Amino acid sequence: MNEKGLSEKEIFSYLEDAKSEDTNYHRVLSSMCTHPHKIAIEANRLFIEANLGDLGLFFGAHRLEKEVVRMLGKLLHAPSTDIPSGDSCESSVCGYLTTGGTESNIQAVRGMKNLVTAGKKGFEGIPNVIIPESAHFSFDKVADMMGIEVRRAALDSEFRVDLASVEELINQNTIGLVGIAGNTEFGQIDPIDKLSEIALENEIFLHVDAAFGGFVIPFLEKPHPFDFEVPGVTSIAIDPHKMGLSTIPSGALLFRSPSFLDSLKVSTPYLTTKAQFTLTGTRSGASAAATYAVMKYLGYEGYRKNVQHCMQLTSKMVTEARKAGFEPLIEPVMNVVALKVPNPDLVRIQLLKRFGWNVSITRTPRALRLVLMPHNSPEDIDAFLEDLKKVTAEI
Template identity: 50%
Template sequence: MDEHGVVEKEVLEFLRHVKQKEAPFNRVFSSMCTRPHPLAVRVHQKFIETNLGDTHLFPGTKDLEDRVIAILASLLGTQNAFGYITTGGTESNVQALRVARDLNSKKNPNVIVPASAHFSFEKAARILGLEIKKASLDKFYRVDITSVENLIDENTIALVGIAGTTEYGQIDPIEQLSEIALSEDLFLHVDAAFGGLVIPFLEGDYKFDFKLDGVSSITVDPHKMGASTIPSGGLLFRCREHMDLLEISAYQEEKQHSLTGTRSGASIAATYAVLKHLGSRGYKRIVDRCMELTKIAEKKAISLDINPVIEPVINILALQIQNLDEVVSKLEKRNWYVSKTIKPKALRLIMMPHITEEILGEFLDDLEEVISYVR
């Protein structure tokens, strides 16, 4: 640490250089997060000092959190859910499995997840002392229901379904998982970290939320397609009794349900602001536009004899490209940020709100040139 400190101008100049190293969002097709809505940024700054680790000091911000949970609950099929705003999908998934574990007294509990599940479930298993059983996928990269049924045993405590998988954006057959959960008396957690603020605004009727009686909890991240600031995840429970299993007495008789102690109230206020400002019609416009760009990219790919791994369900497109590593390397040299899926190997593109039709056109032109060169 500098003994006498550094003048503000010098610090800001250094930080300006650091910021220039970051990827500009208008070149990013690999991230499930986006540039926050300007209103969210302004509100975040106004509430920057708030800490929901101490609701006694910040009751107004706590009220905003309750309002956010109510808005998310209504979007996810119920008027009466319980939850809190987390740091993101990983914390939400850990906490959901923590509840599932604490509901049971089984000595060697296991949880059945799709092979497509986010790596956060592996983290949760290590922390909580759970065994993870991975169910295979069908030809459309959804969890195979027969595989799930075959994996259930006397030590199974929970099932997990994904609504918007990380690699392909696929939606598992949550309705069938719900039926299994009810018949086997199992906790069912739905990871809709990405899809939770996409699927409700799609044209198709996808059943994945609390409208299904077997769904116990849902993860949804406003800092992804919700266009809020980071960190802003969400964890919702159907039953207060489940939420109460997370309760711990903090100082001064205050009770907490969160995994962390200190919690940003700023991102909660930002989330409230953007949810209220955009409303369902605003989010529908955003999702429609992202889906339109996804279709444009898919059509262009097919014209280049490149097939998608699956027909896009949400705004994620995975393309089966020969010499993929070389293609990605050349795209990166042109300052495009893309990602690869593992099985099968494919070029993964996410059409987030920061992508415009003009930017997509530039990218597709470069992709065509690169593929022509590689071939």
């Protein structure tokens, strides 16, 4: 920053230059985000000033937030959906708009911890939650922050959490389980119905991380049970800024019971409301408006088409890859493909350096990870596989 300001022209010339270095998602097969929908961008702009951290001043944006939570609740089969009007939780399902999956996951575990600690005064030792080995690295942040033990259950041969491993890890300090509905690496869906049985039997919480899958699974031809329809599910993370086509930051956390949200409250003495259950204070109303707009605009039909497009690409990728001699690790259940190739780390670098493809790598086993998103086309897949053949032939 200089003593005197620069001109608008100078600044936008610099910004345009910087923007030219950002991806336009051309040849991107590594991201779970994509272009936000045009209507989401317009709605975002309209509410750019709105602060959901100060509900008393932003009734309209808060109304949109409540509408979004209701729509997400309906999508995820919540028995009834509403969010509190500031400091109380009026109906049987609550939630709020977060900055994304990480905040949602952190808050879900924080809620479990607070409810258990409040309920069992005599709780001794360190509480633990059991997550699949495939869980997102945001749970490393949970472990690092919250003085909670995060126990990792093994995966079965299809990269779903292994139920026997989960049961072995449960002890008297276990407060909850986490299931992933659409894991980051394989797009695999954990057996949420079976996890639910275990959770109910042990009287512990079950959080479902559907940050990516929440806007995919309900629109698949054969949906999997993963949401509040499954009786043991107590909370769900879902990200409109991924397959929901909203703007960043747009996450959401939904609870089955209002007591969950209550457990996250702190007092807010100098705001227009009395308490706050969110992790962040000042929050983007623009994101709420963006998510409202795109959900209303697309409807179930629009999202179904979106998922169909991605699943057709996925199917094409697997079929054509097989023809070229590359097997997937599993039959994809969502729009993520993990492809067995020789020396994946080297292949990844070559694909980027020689052909500009952004792909990533699964951890165990190491394979080429490809996410087929709305920004991809059938032509992309043909071009990609041509380049993959060239690269692997020379390694």
